[in-house]
Amino acid sequence: MSPEPASSARARAAELSADNGVEGPFKSHHHETYVIPLPGCDGGRGLRVKVRAPRDNVIWFDRRSFVSEEELLRALSGRVARVPDVIDIDVFGTGFQRYIEGRTLGSVYRAGRAIPGACEDQLIETFGQMARMDGRDLPVRRRCDLADGVDEGDSAGFLDRLVHFAEERVYRGNMPLFGDLFHSLGIDGDAFKQLRNWVPGLSSRPFHFLHGDLHRENLILDSEKRVWVIDWELAMLGDPLYDLATHLHLMRYPAVQARRVTDRWAYTVESVRCGASRHWERDLPLVIDFKLAQSVFTDVIRSAMAVAEGDSVLWVARRLRNVLIAGARPLALEQVPSWAQVAAALQRWRLSACL
The missing domain is CATH 1.10.510 (Transferase(Phosphotransferase); domain 1)
Structure with a gap:
């Protein structure tokens, strides 16, 4: 049986390092990441850098605001202590993010x-x-x-945009594949109406x-x-x-x-x-409640994906039920399914998705 072909990220890392000292892939939800000695320098000057490529068909659970992390890191240099620097090597025409040992x-x-x-x-x-x-x-x-x-300074509007992203991009955007699982767990679109009622009127902060x-x-x-x-x-x-x-x-x-x-x-x-x-004592519990509610939608999908990749249904179900319990109040979930019911829902989803 022939070995699987190397991914583009792995092939690029091998090319840049002359296939010497490639480490990885490192665990990452959004990227396939490898670490290599700094290219183009003898011994890499003792530094190692990241070579990475976006994973295919990645589900983003949070909004991204900046085009390039490397651009952002350059801008943060000298302003925020202990962030990775970006090393530019002209011959490669690109910048490499330093790997923090x-x-x-x-x-x-x-x-x-x-x-x-x-x-x-x-x-x-x-x-x-x-x-x-x-x-x-x-x-x-x-x-x-x-x-x-x-x-x-519109903190209430800022939080509402985050709720909107969770509703449109995480929940509705993934309904074709995960809608039956959400339904089996007692979660529907009305949860977002309940969430907005739960976290209204945050104070203005710059x-x-x-x-x-x-x-x-x-x-x-x-x-x-x-x-x-x-x-x-x-x-x-x-x-x-x-x-x-x-x-x-x-x-x-x-x-x-x-x-x-x-x-x-x-x-x-x-x-x-x-x-x-300003008024953090009142507002902090509300924003934490939003995070608990947000976790319900992201963790339902992540749990399904973990089961599809071979993780134990029983272990994943226990963890997911804890997330459902934590998010029940801000989402006004009338009843949280039992551990066995969560496990059964995950198993049915895996079978129906043919995974």
């Missing part, structure tokens, strides 16, 4: 565990540095207007630059205990509270650390941009 924060301190104070300090520093940028000074091509058509996906797997701890922030593809301009809510939702800090990070965030962004933390 180290371990993900999640591999050292798993979700639910506290992170050390030094790591927390660096994250708070990053939030403060991002708060200094309102987007007008970022020479980066955008996929959309500064805030997707929302007026500056918009600034946001990472959009700041969690343990996007934080790299190097040998000197520095925390590097990677994966800026979901960066955007918008309500500062969205970045904090996303961070807290994904990090799953112990309660004491979550409260401390929140207080430190509020003090830091407010000291940089007046009003950036």
Whole structure:
């Protein structure tokens, strides 16, 4: 039996490195990524870089605001500490994103565990540095207007656009393949009406630059205990509270650390941009509720895809049911199916999809 042909990303990595020291592919939802020594230099000057290509038929669960992550990283250089630099090599006519050597924060301190104070300090520093940028000074091509058509400071409108994206692009856009599964789990389009009723009237806050996906797997701890922030593809301009809510939702800090990070965030962004933390005490629970609701739609699809790829239906069903329970209130789900019912729905979907 002949081996499968190399993907275009793998072939490109092999070509650039003379097939010497190609590592990968690395786990990534949106890209097939390999790491190679810096091309065109003896020994790569001790640096390694990423070679990647977009995966085919990828489902995007979040809005993208910037055309190129590499362009964005160049613009962030000197403004946000510990972000990967982009190395340009004229002979190749392209820039290579430097691979940060180290371990993900999640591999050292798993979700639910506290992170050390030094790591927390660096994250708070990053939030403060991002708060200094309102987007007008970022020479980066955008996929959309500064805030997707929302007026500056319109936090309620900003959140509504995120709800709209989840409804139109994640839910309705994937109905042909996943509609029966959503229905089996008791989820329909009325959930978005309920969600909008649940999260109305956020206070106005001045918009600034946001990472959009700041969690343990996007934080790299190097040998000197520095925390590097990677994966800026979901960066955007918008309500500062969205970045904090996303961070807290994904990090799953112990309660004491979550409260401390929140207080430190509020003090830091407010000291940089007046009003950036306005009425966070009222609004933060609402934005976190949006993240819990959003996870229902993304995780139903991700769970189905995981089952299709051979993951245990029983294990996936347990995890998905926890997501449904967490998102039940903001979506006004009258009844969350049992673990066995979730497992049965996933199994039926796999069989009906012929996967």
